[in-house]
Amino acid sequence: MGEQTPSADDLQPLELYVLRGCPYCRRVERRLELLDLEYVTHDVPRRHANRTTVAELSGQTEVPVLVDPNTGLDGLAESSDIVAYLEETYDYPDGVDPNRGLLARLRSFFG
């Protein structure tokens, strides 16, 4: 249970800056889906020099970059940091991380 979890009723969609086919972006999108969070994606240009919006938001030009209007988070980069932020801020729909559930099941299976 994240202490600062914004109320689920009036959540605004999160915004994710992505590049088509980017595995780091996909990883973050999957986490957003597991957390049942609405989000919109913005495709960034292929050329780094043209990625002015993500550069302004995050001070660098790699994607993914997350903006969360619910908490005022502006331009968080690094997929691992984004996943950690999402897990700290939001709760899973049934209160259980599905991945941890799988690990727990595997552990019990292998004794």
Ligand SMILES: N[C@@H](CCC(=O)N[C@@H](CS)C(=O)NCC(=O)O)C(=O)O
């Ligand atoms: N360590 C970063 C890696 C991100 C990364 O390498 N993103 C790629 C896209 S998959 C990127 O923006 N690379 C620059 C480019 O493709 O032009 C993360 O986990 O977010």
